[in-house]
Amino acid sequence: MHSSIEWIDNNQPRFIEISDKIWKFAELGLFEYKSSDLLIDILEQEGFTIERSVASMPTAFIATFGTKKPVIALLAEYDALPGLSQDKIPQKHPIEKDMPGHGCGHNLFGVACLSAVLAIKEKIINKELAGTVKFYGCPAEENANGKGWMVKDGLFEDVDISLTWHPGDVNTVVSFNFQAIIDVLFKFRGQTAHAAADPFNGRSALDAVELMNVGCNYLREHIISDARLHYVITKGGKAPNIVPEEAEVWYFVRAPKFDQVNDLYRRVLNIANGAALMTETSFETIILGGASNMLPNETLEDLLHKKMIEINIPEYTEEEINFANEIRETFPENYFDNSLTVYPQEIRELSEQFREKPICDIVYPIFGRGITLGGSTDVGDVTWVTPTAQFVTTCSTFGTPGHSWQMVANCGMSIGHKGMVYAAKVLASATEELMKNSELVRKVKQEFKERIGKTPYESLIPEGSSPPIEHFRQIYDTM
Numbered sequence: 001m002h003s004s005i006e007w008i009d010n011n012q013p014r015f016i017e018i019s020d021k022i023w024k025f026a027e028l029g030l031f032e033y034k035s036s037d038l039l040i041d042i043l044e045q046e047g048f049t050i051e052r053s054v055a056s057m058p059t060a061f062i063a064t065f066g067t068k069k070p071v072i073a074l075l076a077e078y079d080a081l082p083g084l085s086q087d088k089i090p091q092k093h094p095i096e097k098d099m100p101g102h103g104c105g106h107n108l109f110g111v112a113c114l115s116a117v118l119a120i121k122e123k124i125i126n127k128e129l130a131g132t133v134k135f136y137g138c139p140a141e142e143n144a145n146g147k148g149w150m151v152k153d154g155l156f157e158d159v160d161i162s163l164t165w166h167p168g169d170v171n172t173v174v175s176f177n178f179q180a181i182i183d184v185l186f187k188f189r190g191q192t193a194h195a196a197a198d199p200f201n202g203r204s205a206l207d208a209v210e211l212m213n214v215g216c217n218y219l220r221e222h223i224i225s226d227a228r229l230h231y232v233i234t235k236g237g238k239a240p241n242i243v244p245e246e247a248e249v250w251y252f253v254r255a256p257k258f259d260q261v262n263d264l265y266r267r268v269l270n271i272a273n274g275a276a277l278m279t280e281t282s283f284e285t286i287i288l289g290g291a292s293n294m295l296p297n298e299t300l301e302d303l304l305h306k307k308m309i310e311i312n313i314p315e316y317t318e319e320e321i322n323f324a325n326e327i328r329e330t331f332p333e334n335y336f337d338n339s340l341t342v343y344p345q346e347i348r349e350l351s352e353q354f355r356e357k358p359i360c361d362i363v364y365p366i367f368g369r370g371i372t373l374g375g376s377t378d379v380g381d382v383t384w385v386t387p388t389a390q391f392v393t394t395c396s397t398f399g400t401p402g403h404s405w406q407m408v409a410n411c412g413m414s415i416g417h418k419g420m421v422y423a424a425k426v427l428a429s430a431t432e433e434l435m436k437n438s439e440l441v442r443k444v445k446q447e448f449k450e451r452i453g454k455t456p457y458e459s460l461i462p463e464g465s466s467p468p469i470e471h472f473r474q475i476y477d478t479m
Ligand SMILES: [Zn+2]
Pocket: 104, 105, 106, 141, 166
């Protein structure tokens, strides 16, 4: 009888090959057809029941094995990022210029979950474990907060506990909070005219966009300091002598809690209304996604931390260390101190060893409780409907920025593969413990109940909206 860790070790080459295939596919969010088909085909052949195209997204799916309780869900991602094509070498070298690349390591992300659910399946078949394992194929983390739509559709109702992970540059349980976000497009419409011959007949949609941005920049002074507002103008007219009839601005509105983000969004909408009034234009909003902040579950975080320590951390060859050192040479001079600024003092001290060593081979203590990071994640919504915890493993050179060509290079070679295999073992081993220990499951659920009792959840995606597939099709077609 093998442990699930042994099973994952024995099957390593198969999963590395799958992650390399997804790395090469490098498909953008909502359009991960080849990547999701590859994962679905494998899971189907392995006897999982597949629900396809869930939550109105063709590349979202759920694969289930087992019939008993508890039901453990593993959340998997596989989308890439635009413009980050990069070869598996430590110098900047796109495979195909301007094409997508796996700058967030999601080629490893889904496949670690795949190895874990297959390892658990073996144990269910051999009657060593009783429970149900569900693989959630979650598309579009990067552009449309895919999981938010899946939560909105009630797809987690039968799940007892969710676990997930993310590729990173260290080994740690993710115990910090992420910001809640509303991701929204403002489309202004005015009246076109010749900008010199009859400007008095024109009503500029671009003026409205500019005035809205000015208003929001003034608003920044009067919002809580942890909130974030940022925008890009995605459409601003075609020529100076034509009064723009249409203009668009794309906003991310963020705050540490979802009720705060709702209030901030209300104020941004007031400004948009003001801009429309001033310019005699009109506007509509298109919600592209929304993600909540995190509801922590410390019982689950402790379980993941225990597993990370118990399971052997990867060791690195001289070749990998040389690769990492070469990657480091491409970082800006002060990257080391800059990359540690968000960490507390004890963690900065612990990280000093990585000034010399280029790859993190320790597990950090749990340190993020009470800290809110600047970014957002769609795992946030899942944490409010089922107890959830996540961790990060070393899949790249220490200090590698997210969404960079360096991340793409790392995640396509053995440093990334090793982090993926380690993550698969942690996921499988934690799932195994939850299936064996009903008292632990009860404790996890009790903590969830107590926390949710204090703050009922509300999705940031308004009723009646649907995933912005057409919107992104248009954007990506022009890229
Ligand atoms: Zn990511």
